Amino acid sequence: MTWDWGAVRDFMPHFWDGLLVTLQALALGSLISFALGLVWALLMQTPGLPHARTNSRGWYPLVRWPVGIVTEFIRDTPLLVQLFFLFYVLPEWGLTFSALTTGVVAIGLHYSTYTMQVYRAGIEAVPTGQWEAATALSLPPTRTWTAVILPQAIRRVVPALGNYVIAILKDTPVLMAITVLDMLGEARLFSQQHFQFTEPLTVIGVAFVLISYPASLLLRALERRLVR
Amino acid sequence: MSADTPLVKEPDAQAGPAATAGELIRFDRVTKRFGDHTVLDRLDFSVDAGKHVTLIGPSGSGKTTILRLLMTLAEPDEGTITVAGQQLFPAGEKQIREIRKNIGMVFQQFNLFPNMKVLRNITEAPVTVLGLSKDEAEQRARELLDLVGLSDHLDKYPGQLSGGQQQRVAIARALAMRPQVLLLDEVTSALDPELVAGVLDVLRDIARTTDITMLCVTHEMNFARDISDEVLMFDSGRVIEAGSPEKIFSTPEHTRTREFLSAVL
Numbered sequence: 001m002t003w004d005w006g007a008v009r010d011f012m013p014h015f016w017d018g019l020l021v022t023l024q025a026l027a028l029g030s031l032i033s034f035a036l037g038l039v040w041a042l043l044m045q046t047p048g049l050p051h052a053r054t055n056s057r058g059w060y061p062l063v064r065w066p067v068g069i070v071t072e073f074i075r076d077t078p079l080l081v082q083l084f085f086l087f088y089v090l091p092e093w094g095l096t097f098s099a100l101t102t103g104v105v106a107i108g109l110h111y112s113t114y115t116m117q118v119y120r121a122g123i124e125a126v127p128t129g130q131w132e133a134a135t136a137l138s139l140p141p142t143r144t145w146t147a148v149i150l151p152q153a154i155r156r157v158v159p160a161l162g163n164y165v166i167a168i169l170k171d172t173p174v175l176m177a178i179t180v181l182d183m184l185g186e187a188r189l190f191s192q193q194h195f196q197f198t199e200p201l202t203v204i205g206v207a208f209v210l211i212s213y214p215a216s217l218l219l220r221a222l223e224r225r226l227v228r
Numbered sequence: 229m230s231a232d233t234p235l236v237k238e239p240d241a242q243a244g245p246a247a248t249a250g251e252l253i254r255f256d257r258v259t260k261r262f263g264d265h266t267v268l269d270r271l272d273f274s275v276d277a278g279k280h281v282t283l284i285g286p287s288g289s290g291k292t293t294i295l296r297l298l299m300t301l302a303e304p305d306e307g308t309i310t311v312a313g314q315q316l317f318p319a320g321e322k323q324i325r326e327i328r329k330n331i332g333m334v335f336q337q338f339n340l341f342p343n344m345k346v347l348r349n350i351t352e353a354p355v356t357v358l359g360l361s362k363d364e365a366e367q368r369a370r371e372l373l374d375l376v377g378l379s380d381h382l383d384k385y386p387g388q389l390s391g392g393q394q395q396r397v398a399i400a401r402a403l404a405m406r407p408q409v410l411l412l413d414e415v416t417s418a419l420d421p422e423l424v425a426g427v428l429d430v431l432r433d434i435a436r437t438t439d440i441t442m443l444c445v446t447h448e449m450n451f452a453r454d455i456s457d458e459v460l461m462f463d464s465g466r467v468i469e470a471g472s473p474e475k476i477f478s479t480p481e482h483t484r485t486r487e488f489l490s491a492v493l
Contacts, residue, residue, distance in 0.1 A: 137332075139353055
């Protein structure tokens, strides 16, 4: 086995294309998972003071039940299966999206069922006294959530959410399975055309490290600032 | 909260106590249980507007529960509670909100909002609940911070203040709503001993200079003697003795009161 710098040079244009796709999938997938996860987490909450909350009153169970079942289902099935489902089954129902869009949605949806757990933990970690102070000041429920509870909850969960960004980054190669040419997709295509596997795979391996290691350093710095 | 909310709810506030001839708060056979434990046992008592009432008694005798019921942080199992002639339980969400606006509470653990600076801790509710403009609310907050001696700290986060300072901010925050009733729940219990005096001085000041009705759960007997019009001695969820501070502290009648006082004084 010899290392061929020429192959690296030939691969680089394809690499940049793949990197762009990977970063797009990462950014959009993360954003969807963060936003959707928060929506799930809030739908699973019952309003009111934590100690006065009941699960059985009003219309809340009607929301909690379906959300709980759907998110549990998504969390318990593999991302790859979901990806195939969205890519091959949805068009049969007349819903056609580009491969990248489908991939981004699948990643965002899949990881939203994890981030919702993170948000839930963050919300529950806000001391009861904060709810009580908000009640004592007559703050309306919406304001209590937006001004008091969520800012404190989200601050607590930023590091945990950040870990999912890195997890999502490492899961982006599954998009190759639905014809998206991410970094791995480009590397495989190049390898098959030139019968050179070592160089392209090494290049993208290094690229993954170069993205995720600084990201984790950034996270640790953020953690030090946010979690007091 | 929208524009139809009056800036300050004075008319409402005056109609209540006037209609009930000075009586502002009434507990009627109120029972509260936690599991098998009966915290309040068919409790009756009332507080007249403007009075300072101190609740004393051993831990677990239900004093804090009374404040929590008034603040609607808990619900009674039986009995009725009325504030300014309006019944608290059961009451519609809207009515509860109206009653709540007349009641302020200061907690043992301060419960300031750590994500907001001192000034915004105080202005948040007056702006969003009472509909004050930001300027009005800040003006009010500055006056109150002046009152509690923290004018230099309005730009800090609660985490940057000592416990005593945080508690004084919490007092200012409660007063910013201009409540008729102020509930004080062991407000010095979580403080280092050297910080207690500063907080109590502020409260003495408020008791002397305002006509706010105060319900105070405390273990600071000297403070209770100074500010109280009436002292209620609790034991096992009932008031076993009530009277002026002179009477309760100097010539208590009930054996349990004497035992309790000799233990804490």
